[in-house]
Amino acid sequence: MNQIAAVLDGLQQKINHGSTFIQRKYNEIGQAKFNFPAPVTAASLAAFEAEFNQKLPSEYQTFLELHDGADLFILDDGLGLVLYSLDKVIESTIEAKEDGLIDEDFDYFWVIGEVNEGYLLIHTEHAKTEDTPYMYWKYHEGTTEDADPIDQNFGTFLEYSIIAQGDVFWEFKDFSIEKDNYFVDEDPPKEDVKPPLPIKFVDSVRVEIEYPISKTDSDYEYTVSIYEGKSGKERLMSRHEGGSRFNKLIEDVRNRLSGRQFHYSLINVFQTESRFWENEEETGDSLIINESPQKQGLSYDGYRAFADQLPRPLPGWK
Structure with a gap:
């Protein structure tokens, strides 16, 4: 090379x-x-x-x-x-x-x-x-x-x-310490002094996406939980309800991860369907069990890999 x-x-x-x-x-x-x-x-x-x-x-x-x-x-x-x-x-x-x-x-x-x-x-x-x-x-x-x-x-x-x-x-x-007044100004305005943003290094982050109960309801919402650490439970970073479009949800997750200015070594994404469906029109029952909920786990080697190839929804969802 x-x-x-x-x-x-x-x-x-x-x-x-x-x-x-x-x-x-x-x-x-x-x-x-x-x-x-x-x-x-x-x-x-x-x-x-x-x-x-x-x-x-x-x-x-x-x-x-x-x-x-x-x-x-x-x-x-x-x-x-x-x-x-x-x-x-x-x-x-x-x-x-x-x-x-x-x-x-x-x-x-x-x-x-x-x-x-x-x-x-x-x-x-x-x-x-x-x-x-x-x-x-x-x-x-x-x-x-x-x-x-x-x-x-x-x-x-x-x-x-x-x-x-x-x-x-x-x-x-x-640069010359004698000629260049790099760090010190006489009576510098306080508003001009900008403290650096904190940078936090995180070994791994876990993104859990829980699918809604209903596929047919036009305003159903995904639930997203983002945790630090390998076990996924050390500290809850954020929890919010996504919109009815999976792509919009993932964009929100991407923006949330990048906006915190963290350095992630590993990002794990887990998607899981709800164990129940609403299905009154077909069965007359208000709630039936989803016998085989779909699941998917993905791992990304850092934030850039995640941003370049965002996860897709499970089959049948959008």
Whole structure:
């Protein structure tokens, strides 16, 4: 496995275990979002070479052959690391030259993405050899005349970006305790001081879905119980009545689990039909026993696995 594939595989494992709550500089915290598109097409690679008459750096092309762009560590403010698809690289680079963002005297750049209110660039002249660092960055304002070198090629840049959770790691070394008043302000307004959200690590969580008595009643309700711990009874996290649509119920469960900002190693979901049916029209009895109630148990390796493949209702329900 090559370096790019190994780094992305490690990130995927982290996401699948639900470890997506991140913290960056200036107390930027939250549940990060990720997107990994399909590999780049041969047509896009051919279009790129035809447009710029130059091959891509090998590490960058290796990444595109795994994913044609990616969204990494995106918080609610939209900031994070965005790597464009190759088609968008072509479009953005052409537009940047037309709009003057790529200065005519500094026109040896491709625009390949964005990070922290700035553009991510590849220096095309440096990219002609693997021995010269070609990754650059600049603020959205201004032109490429002001581009700053990151001093890395794409593979190391990607790995360091993942370690830094989508932050501009190359600026960390520039912090000076003498020049930068990072933590202390004179008489800071109290409303500007935001305490961090509590993060709780939970080995496992148990979601129990009890089906209603009647299938025919249009306003029947599921009952959902969510417990912490392997035994499922240590502490009741929430209990509420779901709506008459199973999909809506599961969305509510998903939102409830993600909204608490917990880290779950394992999520177990148990669905059980009621042992009784209402069936007055067929039998005249107000209540009869369901002799073979359906049951289903599912296990998910972390919150992300649960969110990516939500459970379906038992047969006959909706």
